[in-house]
Amino acid sequence: MEDIDFYLEHAQELMDKAISHTNAELAKIRAGKAMPSMLDGVEVEYYGAMTPLNQVASVSTPDARTISVKPFEKKIIPDVERAIINANLGLNPQNDGELIRINIPPLTEERRLGLVKQAKAETENGKISVRNARKEVMDALKKLLKDGAPEDAIKGAEEEVQKITDEHTKKLDALLETKEKDIMTI
Structure with missing residues (x-):
């Protein structure tokens, strides 16, 4: 039994x-609204190791159409930007030297x-x-x-x-x- x-x-x-x-x-699967979870699968090369994005940067959504990514170290901003592009999520990150903004187009x-x-x-x-x-x-x-x-x-x-x-x-x-x-x- x-x-x-x-x-x-x-x-x-x-x-x-x-x-x-x-x-x-x-x-x-994105539903037209910006969500930090949309970047969950993104990994950044950080000191030679692939590291999840949320461990090297804070990810937030200031409004319904924008994701904001603020790396903990400024020098990895290009690496984070490249990782987001290479993740093939159809997102276009914009880097302003301090943080990365991603505008989510309406579906x-x-x-x-x-x-x-x-x-x-x-x-x-x-x-x-x-x-x-x-x-x-x-x-x-x-x-x-x-x-x-x-x-x-x-x-x-x-x-x-x-x-x-x-x-x-x-x-x-x-x-x-x-x-x-x-x-x-x-």
Whole structure:
């Protein structure tokens, strides 16, 4: 019985990770508003090591259309600017010697639809991860059945795994719906 509980917890854990990963990926998709999280994937070469931008500079949003990046050391401003350009985020940083400003252009309808498509793809990846977790746990439960576990306990566990899968799929759908509204709101 404790094997079954272990697998149920394992399923819950894997599916929770899939949701948090999907949530993080959706946060990277910009919705027309400037957000510091848009630069989360940017890494700067700092003393020979690749370092996340938020560890070498403060990133803020003074208004809805601007991101401000103020490096802790002035001498790395060109490196930060180059890192932002090389990250292929479609952003154009402007350096004034003190800080870097990034103006976020308003999204066109075509771009918004492209971002919705991207959000749907990320959500589908999350659903695939959830289904893979379900398959992994179901296979493990079938193996337990072959090893002599009670059939009714395994059936109950399989139903529980399916219930957990359905809950996580609904959470992913809700994340997508929220992101879609966010993107399509002008």
